[in-house]
Amino acid sequence: MEKLALSDEILMTIEKPARYIGGEINHVKKDLSQVDIRFAMCFPDVYEIGMSHLGIQILYDMLNKRADTWCERVYSPWVDLDRVMREQKIPLFALESQTPIKAFDFLGITLQYEMCYTNILQVLDLSGIPLWASERTEDDPIVIGGGPCTYNPEPIADFFDMFYIGEGEVVYDTLLDLYKECRKNVWDRAAFLREAAKIPGIYVPSLYNVGYHPDGTISNFTPKYEDIPQKITKQVVMDMSDATYPEKPLVPFIKVTQDRAVLEVMRGCIRGCRFCQAGMIYRPVRNRSLEDLKRYAVEIIENTGHEEISLSSLSSSDFTELPELLNFLIEEMGERKVNISLPSLRIDAFSLDVMSKVQDIRRTSLTFAPEAGTQKQRNVINKGLTEEDIIEGARQAFLGGWNKVKLYFMLSQPFETYDDIAGIADLSERIAEVYYDTVPKEERTGGPVSITASASFFVPKPFTPFQWAPMDTMESFQEKAHFVKDRFREQLNKKRLRFTYHSADVSLLEGILARGDRRLAPVILEVYKNGGIFDAWSEFYSHERWMKAFENHNLDPEFYLTRERAEDELFPWDFIDIGVTKRFLLEEWHRAKEGRMTPNCRMSCSGCGVAKWGGGVCIEAKN
Amino acid sequence: MKLRIKYAKTGRLKFIGHLDVMRYFQKAIRRAGLDVAYSQGFNPHQLITFAAPLGLGVTSEGEYFDGEFHSATTTEDMVNRLNAVMAEDMRVLDVRLLPDKAKTAMAVVSASDYLVSVRSGYYATETDRLFGHFQDFLEQKQIEIIKKTKKSEQLTDIRGMILEAHISAAQSFYMKLATGSIANLKPELVMEAYCNFLGISYDPFGFQVHRLETYMDGEQGELISLAAAGDILA
Ligand code: SF4
Numbered sequence: 001m002e003k004l005a006l007s008d009e010i011l012m013t014i015e016k017p018a019r020y021i022g023g024e025i026n027h028v029k030k031d032l033s034q035v036d037i038r039f040a041m042c043f044p045d046v047y048e049i050g051m052s053h054l055g056i057q058i059l060y061d062m063l064n065k066r067a068d069t070w071c072e073r074v075y076s077p078w079v080d081l082d083r084v085m086r087e088q089k090i091p092l093f094a095l096e097s098q099t100p101i102k103a104f105d106f107l108g109i110t111l112q113y114e115m116c117y118t119n120i121l122q123v124l125d126l127s128g129i130p131l132w133a134s135e136r137t138e139d140d141p142i143v144i145g146g147g148p149c150t151y152n153p154e155p156i157a158d159f160f161d162m163f164y165i166g167e168g169e170v171v172y173d174t175l176l177d178l179y180k181e182c183r184k185n186v187w188d189r190a191a192f193l194r195e196a197a198k199i200p201g202i203y204v205p206s207l208y209n210v211g212y213h214p215d216g217t218i219s220n221f222t223p224k225y226e227d228i229p230q231k232i233t234k235q236v237v238m239d240m241s242d243a244t245y246p247e248k249p250l251v252p253f254i255k256v257t258q259d260r261a262v263l264e265v266m267r268g269c270i271r272g273c274r275f276c277q278a279g280m281i282y283r284p285v286r287n288r289s290l291e292d293l294k295r296y297a298v299e300i301i302e303n304t305g306h307e308e309i310s311l312s313s314l315s316s317s318d319f320t321e322l323p324e325l326l327n328f329l330i331e332e333m334g335e336r337k338v339n340i341s342l343p344s345l346r347i348d349a350f351s352l353d354v355m356s357k358v359q360d361i362r363r364t365s366l367t368f369a370p371e372a373g374t375q376k377q378r379n380v381i382n383k384g385l386t387e388e389d390i391i392e393g394a395r396q397a398f399l400g401g402w403n404k405v406k407l408y409f410m411l412s413q414p415f416e417t418y419d420d421i422a423g424i425a426d427l428s429e430r431i432a433e434v435y436y437d438t439v440p441k442e443e444r445t446g447g448p449v450s451i452t453a454s455a456s457f458f459v460p461k462p463f464t465p466f467q468w469a470p471m472d473t474m475e476s477f478q479e480k481a482h483f484v485k486d487r488f489r490e491q492l493n494k495k496r497l498r499f500t501y502h503s504a505d506v507s508l509l510e511g512i513l514a515r516g517d518r519r520l521a522p523v524i525l526e527v528y529k530n531g532g533i534f535d536a537w538s539e540f541y542s543h544e545r546w547m548k549a550f551e552n553h554n555l556d557p558e559f560y561l562t563r564e565r566a567e568d569e570l571f572p573w574d575f576i577d578i579g580v581t582k583r584f585l586l587e588e589w590h591r592a593k594e595g596r597m598t599p600n601c602r603m604s605c606s607g608c609g610v611a612k613w614g615g616g617v618c619i620e621a622k623n
Numbered sequence: 624m625k626l627r628i629k630y631a632k633t634g635r636l637k638f639i640g641h642l643d644v645m646r647y648f649q650k651a652i653r654r655a656g657l658d659v660a661y662s663q664g665f666n667p668h669q670l671i672t673f674a675a676p677l678g679l680g681v682t683s684e685g686e687y688f689d690g691e692f693h694s695a696t697t698t699e700d701m702v703n704r705l706n707a708v709m710a711e712d713m714r715v716l717d718v719r720l721l722p723d724k725a726k727t728a729m730a731v732v733s734a735s736d737y738l739v740s741v742r743s744g745y746y747a748t749e750t751d752r753l754f755g756h757f758q759d760f761l762e763q764k765q766i767e768i769i770k771k772t773k774k775s776e777q778l779t780d781i782r783g784m785i786l787e788a789h790i791s792a793a794q795s796f797y798m799k800l801a802t803g804s805i806a807n808l809k810p811e812l813v814m815e816a817y818c819n820f821l822g823i824s825y826d827p828f829g830f831q832v833h834r835l836e837t838y839m840d841g842e843q844g845e846l847i848s849l850a851a852a853g854d855i856l857a
Contacts, residue, residue: 011680012679337667
């Protein structure tokens with residue numbers, strides 16, 4: 001066994017030392033003398049969160065399948081170790097080899113949510129890598145970002161050498177081959193970046209100039225050289241059988257957030273909800289084949305020994321072969337004593353039947369995500385779930401023995417009125433009434449019915465029809481939340497209803513960063529320098545620290561939040577081609593205003609633009 | 624049928640706590656494809672129970688757990704199958720078939736053997752004193768220490784719980800200590816008491832504790848290893 005990077009004394013005094021020792025089941029070890037490329041894959045949050053992420057497992061497996069590359073992992077050291085590492089000047093290390101990140105060829109950072117931005121700086125800083133990409137030398141690793149936040153990477157663009165926009169399976173090989181080629185000669189970082197920028201999907205921010213209008217909006221976004229592409233095209237795997245699957249996922253020693261095997265059944269979503277970024281950026285919907293999935297399920301369980309398996313996708317109910325898959329899993333996993341944890345399925349006779357087979361009905365609750373309280377508002381957001389669907393689903397569920405219902409809503413949506421939010425309480429009340437109407441008194445055995453509605457603060461995201469929408473203010477959100485709360489108190493069955501809402505300042509920051517531009521980088525840096533890390537953790541988030549930094553840099557948060565954006569505004573993220581056209585998004589914005597629905601991809605194609613890639617749902621036979 | 628499995632936990636895995644070791648073996652048994660029995664109900668779990676928990680930071684080559692199985696092959700085959708899916712630093716050493724009426728490992732544990740070594744860099748100037756007076760320390764009729772619980776501090780005599788002890792050949796302290804639900808003594812406490820006796824300060828990082836074996840009472844009241852309660856499957 002090689003030496004651990006941390007001494008016993010440190011490991012014995014910090015929380016959960018197993019976060020830092022590596023050696024997990026199915027980790028990959030390689031002989032350093034036999035590899036050309038060392039890749040450190042980072043999830044900039046604590047180990048238990050990072051280890052739960054399927055995307056990292058996919059990339060880890062994919063990169064390690066290359067004989068010339070060794071991909072290792074690194075996560076954000078928790079605050080206790082962070083302090084020790086700074087005090088004792090211990091460089092951040094990768095788990096597998098326990099050696100410093102600084103010696104790697106690449107540091108890949110996955111960007112899953114905006115609130116991890118200060119943690120990116122933590123990782124760079126502890127690694128001893130200059131925070132600004134422009135200050136890095138020939139000895140520093142190439143810092144590359146990937147994941148959903150790269151669909152507007154601008155607030156953190158100056159901290160990265162490049163971003164990979166799209167699904168990792170497509171051009172990583174090309175990129176690594178190019179790197180190896182460049183390394184054969186005298187290493188010239190700038191020359192490599194310049195060449196890499198020509199690979200589809202690779203965005204090298206330092207090769208672009210951004211100009212601003214006096215009002216702060218962007219006037220132009222132009223490549224510095226002629227051979228650098230104007231637009232970066234998102235990379236997608238069109239045939240999912242080409243997308244490798246990690247048959248031997250890592251199994252952590254300690255309990256992590258998702259302590260189970262995960263089966264990715266499909267990518268993308270046909271629904272087109274107007275608030276949902278994932279629904280747009282992962283178009284078109286692409287299924288994995290049933291045969292592949294059955295094989296993976298068995299392999300993963302045999303190789304990990306997990307006691308639970310779950311399905312992963314944006315909307316599993318839309319997976320065409322779901323009944324076949326679930327029947328297979330129920331049988332196969334039943335024999336192996338492996339639990340099946342179901343993703344939130346659309347509630348209907350089929351899903352209720354499946355749930356009753358795999359879960360203890362009395363203990364689980366039924367989940368609906370109406371998102372809005374009235375049909376009018378659900379039309380605005382294009383949520384194709386009707387009140388009838390919900391009522392009928394609840395009725396069947398109550399008959400089947402369920403008596404707990406959870407409802408998810410968003411407050412402060414575009415074009416929402418007080419009538420719409422009153423609908424949140426009214427709908428909850430109706431569901432309670434359905435219970436009393438359907439279940440006869442003598443059969444109300446499992447305790448009283450309970451309906452829990454919860455509401456979050458809507459944040460407009462890039463590449464959605466709501467990218468033009470102003471975000472609501474905190475005051476207005478609070479007012480609405482109180483109004484809804486009062487409305488709940490007026491209901492007949494108020495004792496059976498519960499309403500909770502998360503009013504976190506953190507939503508505002510998410511709103512700023514989501515639609516931010518390059519001018520935000522110094523703000524993020526200042527917050528970090530003032531001690532900001534783990535902003536995604538409410539116990540460490542300081543809104544004041546952020547607001548002060550905005551002030552110090554003369555930036556108005558409202559510019560990013562509540563400003564009404566003109567329809568012809570050039571957005572910071574417009575240089576990315578996600579396949580879906582801006583024209584389509586704008587049409588959707590208009591239809592939202594008019595409260596008109598748009599059919600989902602399986603009902604009929606709405607011509608969003610992605611069909612040009614000729615794959616997935618766009619070429620499925622349509623009746 | 625009841626099987627008793629003996630394993631070693633060394634190296635980096637000393638940083639994995641007891642609960643995680645339990646979860647680890649549940650997954651390992653599944654990976655190895657052993658025919659373990661499960662509880663009934665919606666969330667079936669394996670019917671396995673562990674012997675004496677090991678503190679974080681302590682290594683061992685004498686750990687045990689018992690499991691209810693539907694079938695078994697040979698000791699050799701099961702040891703090999705488990706070791707094929709183990710992490711580095713975790714080794715299965717033995718699998719024994721227990722008599723049907725055997726009590727669980729947890730219930731029968733009565734003693735453990737430990738080897739306590741001084742870590743390099745610690746007590747460098749006090750080595751002679753450290754290894755020169757252990758016998759004097761043990762010859763005391765009473766060894767009183769203050770046992771701290773959440774609520775109170777209590778003066779306890781631990782001498783009776785030190786069943787055997789001496790300096791071992793490898794410049795470390797060997798000790799056989801009472802373990803289990805009736806009487807339980809940790810080697811760290813012995814070392815702390817010994818340091819007090821010597822009048823040198825006790826440094827919790829100064830010693831590496833390693834468990835050698837876990838014992839139960841045999842029929843004549845003698846100590847036998849937990850493995851000895853079962854038979855090799857040939
Ligand atoms: S092109 Fe049509 S079918 Fe394809 S994703 Fe867009 S709307 Fe859906």
